[in-house]
Amino acid sequence: MKVADIMEKNPITVSPQTTLRQVARIIFGSQVAGVPVVNGKNQLVGIVVEKDVLSQFYPSQQEYIEEFTSVHDFEGMEERAAEVMNLKTAHFMSKNPFTVSPQTPILRAGSLLRRKKLGSLPVVDQKKHLLGMVTTSNIFRAIVRERLPVAKKGAGFFIHLARFFDLTFSWSEREKYEIPFLAKTFKARGAKRVLDVGCGTGGHAIALAQLGFKATGIDTVKEMKNEAQKKLLGQSKKVQENVDFINIPLKKIGSLKREKFDAAIFMGNALANFLEIEKEIPILNQVLNPKATLVFHIRNFEKILKIKKRLVSLNFNPGLEEKEKEYGFLRFYDYLKNGEVVLNVETLVSDGRKWRSYGVLSTVQRPFTKRDLQNISELAGFKKIKFFDKFGGEGYGDGNEFIIAVATR
Numbered sequence: 501m502k503v504a505d506i507m508e509k510n511p512i513t514v515s516p517q518t519t520l521r522q523v524a525r526i527i528f529g530s531q532v533a534g535v536p537v538v539n540g541k542n543q544l545v546g547i548v549v550e551k552d553v554l555s556q557f558y559p560s561q562q563e564y565i566e567e568f569t570s571v572h573d574f575e576g577m578e579e580r581a582a583e584v585m586n587l588k589t590a591h592f593m594s595k596n597p598f599t600v601s602p603q604t605p606i607l608r609a610g611s612l613l614r615r616k617k618l619g620s621l622p623v624v625d626q627k628k629h630l631l632g633m634v635t636t637s638n639i640f641r642a643i644v645r646e647r648l649p650v651a652k653k654g655a656g657f658f659i660h661l662a663r664f665f666d667l668t669f670s671w672s673e674r675e676k677y678e679i680p681f682l683a684k685t686f687k688a689r690g691a692k693r694v695l696d697v698g699c700g701t702g703g704h705a706i707a708l709a710q711l712g713f714k715a716t717g718i719d720t721v722k723e724m725k726n727e728a729q730k731k732l733l734g735q736s737k738k739v740q741e742n743v744d745f746i747n748i749p750l751k752k753i754g755s756l757k758r759e760k761f762d763a764a765i766f767m768g769n770a771l772a773n774f775l776e777i778e779k780e781i782p783i784l785n786q787v788l789n790p791k792a793t794l795v796f797h798i799r800n801f802e803k804i805l806k807i808k809k810r811l812v813s814l815n816f817n818p819g820l821e822e823k824e825k826e827y828g829f830l831r832f833y834d835y836l837k838n839g840e841v842v843l844n845v846e847t848l849v850s851d852g853r854k855w856r857s858y859g860v861l862s863t864v865q866r867p868f869t870k871r872d873l874q875n876i877s878e879l880a881g882f883k884k885i886k887f888f889d890k891f892g893g894e895g896y897g898d899g900n901e902f903i904i905a906v907a908t909r
Contacts, residue, residue: 503609504602506642507623507632513538516545516590523589524553528854533619536630537593543628546593549619556584556592599624602631610639657845657863662723664847665701667817668829674768679707681891682765682795685906686713689793691762695753697784698770702728702745706735709742716744716761718753750780753787763793769902771798772865775840777876785880794882794907800889800900801841801867808835812843826850834862841865873905882907 513536514523526535527550537546599622600609609621613636623632661668682704686694692714696705699717701724708715719725725747732743746756764784766774774780788794803809812831819825828848833841843865847858868876870887877885888904 501606501642502602503600503604503606503623503634504631506606506638507602507634508638509632511536511630511633513542513630514548514589515539516588516593518589519585520553520556520587520589520592521585523548524585527553533635534622534633536597536622536633537589538630542630544597544599544622544624544630546589546595547597547622548589548593552592552594556587597622599628600634601625606634606639606642609634610636610643613639657861658721659723660847660858660861661845662701662721662727664827664829665724665727666703666820667827668815668845669768670815670817671703675703675707677891678704678767678797679711681904682708683711683713685793685795686763689762689791689908691793693759693761693763695761695764695784695787697750697764697766698768698773699728699745700724700768700770702731702743704765704767705743705745706732706739709739710735712742714742716746716756716758718746718748718750720747720749722747750774751783754783756787760787760789761792762789763795764788765795765797767795767797769797769799769865771796771868772801772843773863775864775866777866778879781876781880788880791909794877794880794905796868796873796876796905796907798868798873798903798905800903802869803901804833804841805835805867809833824852826852828855836864839867841867870903870905873907877905877907880907882909884908 512526512532514526516537516539518537523535526532527548534547534549536544537548539545598612598616598618600612602623602625604623612618613621620633620635622630623634624630682694686692694705694708694713694715696702696708696715696717699705699719702717705715705717705728717725717728719728725745728745732740732745735743748756771777799812810832812833814828814830816826816828819827826849828850830846830848832844834844835841841864842862844860844862846860848855849858850856873887874885877883885905885907888906889900891904
C-alpha cells in the first residue's frame, strides 16, 4: 500500500507570513500534529509543530548560558508574549522537513515517523508541491485497525461505555415514561420479582425497587455492574435490599439459586446485543414463573432498515462529577451484507474551550423486527404479544424510533 492511498488530502496550510497566533490556533485548536508551510506556488518551504510554537515562549539553552539573570525574569517573558504572538512563521518554522512521495510504501513512511519521532510527514511531488499529509494514525488504521474484525460480543465497546453510560441519554426523561409503563404492566399481572437483562448501570432495576418491586439486574460487562453498584449505594436501605446486580451472561442464568421471576425486561435496545438469543431464551424460560411477563424495548429496525438510516443520535450532557466538562456522543450505523448492523459511537469531551475525541468504538447488533420478536417470545412459551409504539399507547406503528413488545402466556 502506498502513501497516496491513505494520506490526508487538502491539509490545512500556512504561509511564511502567517503569525504565530494563527498557527497556534490551528495546532492547539484543530489537534493536528504539524502544519505545513507553503509559498504562493503551493511548494513546501517548512513545517511547524507544537514544540516550534512553545519554544518561542521559553529561553533556549544558549540564552541560559549567555544571559543567566535575564532568562529568569519570567514576569518579563509574560509581558513579551504579545510580541511573540505576532512573530511570522518564517521566523520559527522548521526548514527542510522530512518528506515522502505519494509512491512511498506506508511502512517505510511509518518507519521514518518512528525513527525521527515525528507525528506527521508532508507528502510532496518532485517539485516540492504539497499533495497531502500522512500521520501515524493513518498508517495504523491502514495496517492494523481495518484488519481487526468488529467484536461480536462488543465487550471492549461496553467496557469503554460503562464510565460514560449515564451521560449518553437523559435518564430523567426515560424514567418519566418507561417506569410508569412497566409498573402498570406488572401490577396488572401481579408481578413482584423482575429480572432486568442487560441492565447496564441499573437505572430500571433501582427505579422499580423504589416502587416496591424486587429487581435483579444482570449484565455480562463487569464494569457496567460495578457502576450499577455505585449508584445503588446512594439509595435507601430498603431499596438496596430489593435490588441485586450480578455479572453473569444470560446463558448461565439457570445457575442462580433463587426464586423464579414474574417478569423479564430487555430495555434500551439491550436485545439487539444478543446475537444468538434463540439459544438463550429457552434458558431464560427456566427462571420464569408460568404466568410471567416478557417486555422488549428496542429500536424500530423495520423503519431503520427500510431507509438505511445512518445517524442514530447526537447527545450532549454535562459531566456528572466534573461539571466544567461537557460530553457529546455521536451514534451512527453501518450495514453489513449478512443483515446485521454495526453501531458506532464516538465519544467527545469539551473543557469549555475545545472539543477532543476519545475515538470511535463499534459493536455488531442484530436488527430485530416485529416478526423476530414474535418468534423469540414463542420459543419461551409466550403465545400472546402486544406491540406499542410509545409507552402508554397501544398499537404498532412504523413511525416511532422505538417499539415496545409485551408478551404473556
